[in-house]
């Protein structure tokens with residue numbers, strides 16, 4: 322019998338049939354935040370249903386970001402009941418494929434899960450500041466799960482040079498580290514300070530080295546200092562050591578205002594500190610005449626744009642960026658968060674469902 326639907330509808334039906342064949346009989350597992358400050362519950366969930374404009378992904382890997390920790394620990398207010406965290410998703414498209422996003426394509430999903438496109442910020446090209454943003458794993462379900470949905474216009478095709486485990490930490494830690502370099506106005510050859518050396522910084526240093534920058538790293542933890550030295554830092558010191566040279570630019574990664582002031586105190590005139598932290602304990606009082614005068618600037622880094630993501634993923638593929646990763650199973654999502662909290666691992670934690 323002839324079908325009178327259009328070719329695109331027929332394709333959609335074929336894709337949904339394929340999904341039904343692929344649907345595993347076993348229940349799908351996810352790590353769920355029920356109550357802030359409590360461990361995640363590892364539970365069975367029903368199949369996520371993509372809505373119009375979304376794709377369904379089978380999750381290959383999901384990076385663990387410090388922001389996940391802020392969400393789970395209640396430092397960011399809970400915005401959704403029974404939340405699946407996780408916003409560094411690598412997955413294959415298994416439903417709602419399109420010509421641009423075919424079935425089986427491997428894509429990444431980041432923290433910025435959607436914008437309204439017509440607020441004053443979006444209209445100025447500042448979609449990272451959108452008035453009505455969607456945040457993956459915060460205002461919508463994320464990737465600590467076997468399957469996830471994502472807006473089709475907010476998934477990024479992943480270069481073949483980057484495998485699943487090494488691509489996952491790039492999707493927030495990497496992109497926002499890269500945006501921090503942009504916000505700090507880093508130019509090739511600059512002297513750049515990195516204050517803190519977790520997942521984001523250890524990716525940013527690779528980009529800085531490819532730009533022939535001198536990199537000065539202040540961080541707590543001997544293993545983080547060793548990692549920084551092995552990745553080509555010009556100088557490495559503890560969190561209380563002052564870099565031996567005046568810095569053109571600095572990026573702080575710790576959620577600590579004291580660290581911001583330490584970075585400011587290391588800058589030359591006209592230098593910029595970019596704060597790569599969604600939450601800070603406080604900003605302590607500081608001496609304006611000595612620390613800010615001379616057109617020094619402090620800037621925060623908020624979210625990311627899709628062009629940050631695309632530009633960074635291209636650079637990451639070109640320089641064959643290989644983050645240092647520690648893998649956790651989905652059943653051990655709480656252990657992965659604890660490892661990030663306690664700085665117990667070098668580089669990034671990645672959950673593999």
Ligand SMILES: [Zn+2]
Pocket residue numbers: 436437438439440441442443444448450451452453
């Ligand atoms: Zn907007």
Ligand SMILES: [Zn+2]
Pocket residue numbers: 386387388389408432493494
């Ligand atoms: Zn993040």
